[in-house]
Amino acid sequence: MSRSFAGPHELGQNFLVDPRVVRNLVDLVPRGAGRVVELGAGAGALTAALVDAGHRVVAVELDPRRAATLQRRFGDRVEVVRGDLLRFREPEPHHVVSNVPFGITTPLLRHLLGQRAWGTAVLLVQWEVARKRAAAGATTMLTATWWPWYTFTLAGRVPARAFRPVPSVDGGVLVLQRRGTPLVEYAERAAYQALVRRVFTGRGAGVGAILRGMAPGRVVTRWLDAHGVLPTTLPGRLTAQEWAALYRTLS
Structure with missing residues (x-):
């Protein structure tokens, strides 16, 4: 069953076409995670892999045609939400997976970090952004402001050829995890x-x-x-x- 959570954001997404990258992203989701929210489901490559891994998937997609296609493809196996990933909030405990449109990485991070229901977020973002957020060399102010409550880990580089259309830069896998014991209350x-x-x-x-x-x-x-x-x-x-x-x- 689909539900609508409409928003104004226009998604300029590069879709994953490399099945090895898809598997690697899904493997980073904690086993037995249960509910997984996929932000920007697009053509459903990640959605299918998440379903096959046994997760209960909420697929968020702004484009009404893609959302309808996802609904026909997966039926009751996936809850399809037509909405803007920068506005969507899931109140139940869950994890997050997203092939993030490169142009909205920072707004999406701010949106996610302001929520408390998710435990792990596996995000495919621009390579240099992933390095900075994970403090590979030096950190950013955004990472430092949230470090007491989350860890930021660089989990691999994804070549541009893994996407269609092919972007001008590589991607990077950024994994955010909520700390069991925060460093600051x-x-x-x-x-x-x-x-x-x-x-x-x-x-x-x-x-x-x-x-x-x-x-x-x-x-x-x-x-x-x-x-x-x-x-x-x-x-x-x-x-x-x-x-x-x-x-x-x-x-």
Whole structure:
């Protein structure tokens, strides 16, 4: 049975045509996951593999013709939702899988991270975006603001030839998982995230100078020494544990 959750977003998606990539994505969904929401189901390549793996699938697709085709193809085996993946919310516990249109990766991440019903999200995004979000080298402010509650893992590179139409860049598999024990209490989320934004946008050649504009010098020095952080370290080079410790120190 299909239901409608209409939205204005226009999907510019590159569809997966490599069955090995499809299998790899499905294999990253926890076994016995039960309910899985596929955002942007498209032609149904991932949908079919998820069904074959024994998951109860909610397939979200904006295009009414594709949604109708999915409904005819899968019948009662899949719940088809015609709607915008940037607006859809699933209240029941679930996991998420999506071949994300490259142009909306950040809006989708913000949309997902603001929800609390899902446990794991397997996202196929642009390669460089996947690397940045997973802190391969340096992290972004978005990742740092959510690190106490989620892990961000780079799970592989997908060549452009695995898509149709073929994009100009490769894809990357980004896996988000909710931490069993958060590094900061969720009730303190707003205060923690405000701190991260202040540090990332603060003035100074490294966290030492930035933090000395926010707290007494002796407090900053004690935190730097305790965690072996150089004063010249950039905010994007801090780890999840260092951010959490910094929040506890300054709060």
